[in-house]
Amino acid sequence: MAQAGQQHPIGIYLKVWVLLFILSAFSYTVDILHLEGYLRWSLILLLMVLKAGLIVAVFMHMMWERLALVYTILLPPLCLLVLVALMAVEADYTFITRGLFFLPAE
Amino acid sequence: MAQDIPIAANDDGHPAIVQDWAGDRQVFHIPWGKGMMWIFLVSDTFIFTCFLTAYMTVRIATVEPWPNASEVFALTLFGHHLPLILIAIMTFALITSSGTMAMAVNFAYRRDRRKTATMLLLTIMLGASFVGMQAFEWTKLIVDEGVRPWGNPLGAAQFGATFFMITGFHGLHVSAGVIYLAVIARKVLRGDYDRNGRYQNVEIAGLYWHFVDLVWVFIFALFYLW
Numbered sequence: 001m002a003q004a005g006q007q008h009p010i011g012i013y014l015k016v017w018v019l020l021f022i023l024s025a026f027s028y029t030v031d032i033l034h035l036e037g038y039l040r041w042s043l044i045l046l047l048m049v050l051k052a053g054l055i056v057a058v059f060m061h062m063m064w065e066r067l068a069l070v071y072t073i074l075l076p077p078l079c080l081l082v083l084v085a086l087m088a089v090e091a092d093y094t095f096i097t098r099g100l101f102f103l104p105a106e
Numbered sequence: 107m108a109q110d111i112p113i114a115a116n117d118d119g120h121p122a123i124v125q126d127w128a129g130d131r132q133v134f135h136i137p138w139g140k141g142m143m144w145i146f147l148v149s150d151t152f153i154f155t156c157f158l159t160a161y162m163t164v165r166i167a168t169v170e171p172w173p174n175a176s177e178v179f180a181l182t183l184f185g186h187h188l189p190l191i192l193i194a195i196m197t198f199a200l201i202t203s204s205g206t207m208a209m210a211v212n213f214a215y216r217r218d219r220r221k222t223a224t225m226l227l228l229t230i231m232l233g234a235s236f237v238g239m240q241a242f243e244w245t246k247l248i249v250d251e252g253v254r255p256w257g258n259p260l261g262a263a264q265f266g267a268t269f270f271m272i273t274g275f276h277g278l279h280v281s282a283g284v285i286y287l288a289v290i291a292r293k294v295l296r297g298d299y300d301r302n303g304r305y306q307n308v309e310i311a312g313l314y315w316h317f318v319d320l321v322w323v324f325i326f327a328l329f330y331l332w
Contacts, residue, residue, distance in 0.1 A: 006309060007215045017205035024201055024326075028194045031176050031331055041332070048327035052320055059208050059316040061309075069134050073144050080155045087159050091166035098169050 006061045016058045023051050143310045147317045150279075154321050157272050158328055164264040173260035175330045178251065179243070193330050196239050197322065200280075203232035204319040207287075207312050214308035219294060222308060226291035229315065233284045240277045244270075269329070276325055279318050286311055 027047045030040060057063040062070060134141050165172055176189040183191060210225035247253040247269075255270050257263040290311045299305045 006211070008212070010209070010212055013205065013208040013212060017201070017208070020201045020204070021198070024194075024197050027327065027331060028190065028197075031190050044327045044331045048323055051323045055204065055316055055320045055323065059204055059319075060313055066135060069136065069141075069144070072134075073148055076148055077151050077155070080152065080159070083155070084159050084162065087163045088166065091163040094163075094167035095169065098167065102169070 006064060008061075008064070012058060016054050020051055020054060023047050023054075027051075137304075137306050137310075139310050140306060140313070143313050147313065150317065150321075154272075154275070154324070157268075157275065158324060161264075161268040161272060161329065164268060165262070168262040168264055170262035172262050173258065173265045175332075178247070178253075178260065179330065190330060192239060192243055193326065196236055196243075197326055199232050199236045199239070200319050200322050203229045203236070204316055206232065207315045211309045211312040214294070214299070214305045217300070217305065219297060219300060223291055223295045226287055226294060226308070230284050230287050230291065233280055233287070233315075237277055237280050237284065240273065240280075244273075272325060272329060276318070276321055279321070283315050283318050286314060 024047075027044065030043050030047070035043065062073070179191075179193050180187060180189045181191050182188070206225045206228040210222050210229060213221040213225060252259050253266045253269070255267045258266050290308060293299060294308065299307065
C-alpha cells in the first residue's frame with residue numbers, strides 16, 4: 001500500500017457527529033431560553049470551543065497527526081489572541097471617547 | 107570573527123539558497139498536498155479571525171444599540187414564531203455535511219469507490235442547500251428588512267457591514283467547497299484514484315470542508331448568538 005493515510009473506525013466519527021448535533025442543540029437552547037449576561041456568553045464560548053475542538057481533533061485528524069505538524073498548525077493562530085486583546089482595549093477606548101465627545105452633556 | 111564563518115555570505119549566489127533550504131530532510135511526513143492545504147487553512151484562519159475581530163471592535167465601539175440577531179433571523183413557520191430558526195437549520199445542514207464528509211474520507215481509505223462518491227454527493231447537496239438558505243436569508247434581510255452595508259433601520263449601522271462581509275466570505279468558501287468536492291467526486295467516480303492510488307485527495311478536500319464548518323461554528327457563536 002503506497003499511502004496508508006488516516007484510517008480509523010467509523011464509530012468514532014459517528015459519535016463525534018452525534019456529539020456535535022447535541023452541542024449545537026445546546027447552543028440553540030441558550031438562545032431559546034433567553035439566557036443573558038455572563039452565563040450566556042460563557043456558555044456560548046464553551047460550546048463553541050468544544051465543537052471546534054471536536055472538529056479539529058477528530059474530523060480533521062489532528063489527534064492522530066505527528067506533533068511537528070500539530071504545533072505548526074495550532075501555535076501560529078495563538079498570535080490572534082493578542083490581536084483580539086489589543087482590539088478589545090482599543091474598542092473600549094473608542095466607545096468611551098465617543099461617549100465623552102458626542103453624547104449631550106446635559 | 108569573519109574566518110569562523112564556514113560559508114561566505116554571498117559567494118555562491120542563488121544556488122546557495124537551494125542548498126540551504128534543500129537539506130534533504132523531510133519535516134512533515136504527509137503528502138505535499140495535505141501540507142499545503144493545512145498551510146492554506148492556517149492563513150484562512152487569520153483572515154476570518156481578522157473579520158471577526160473587526161466585528162468585535164465595531165460592536166464594542168458603537169453607541170447605537172446592536173440589532174438583536176435572535177429576532178432579526180426569526181421566521182414564522184406553521185404559525186409559530188421561531189427565533190433564529192433559519193440559522194439553526196443551516197447549522198445542522200453544515201454539521202451533517204461534515205459528518206458525511208468524514209464518512210467519505212473513511213470510505214476513500216477503504217478504497218470503496220461507490221460509497222465514497224455517494225457520501226461526497228450527499229456532502230455537496232447539503233453544502234448547496236446551505237448556500238441556498240443563505241441566499242434566502244440575504245434576500246429577506248435586504249428586501250424585507252432594508253439592511254444595507256452602510257446602515258439599517260434596526261440599529262447600529264455596523265451590523266450590515268460586518269454581517270455581509272463575514273457571512274458573504276463564508277458563503278463564498280462554501281460555494282467554492284461545493285465546486286471543489288464536485289471535482290473530487292468526479293475523479294472518484296471515474297476511478298482516477300483507483301489507478302493512481304491518490305485517495306488522500308479526498309482527505310485533503312475533507313480538511314477544507316471541515317474548516318468551512320469550523321468557521322461556521324465561530325460565526326454562529328459570535329455573530330448570531332452573542
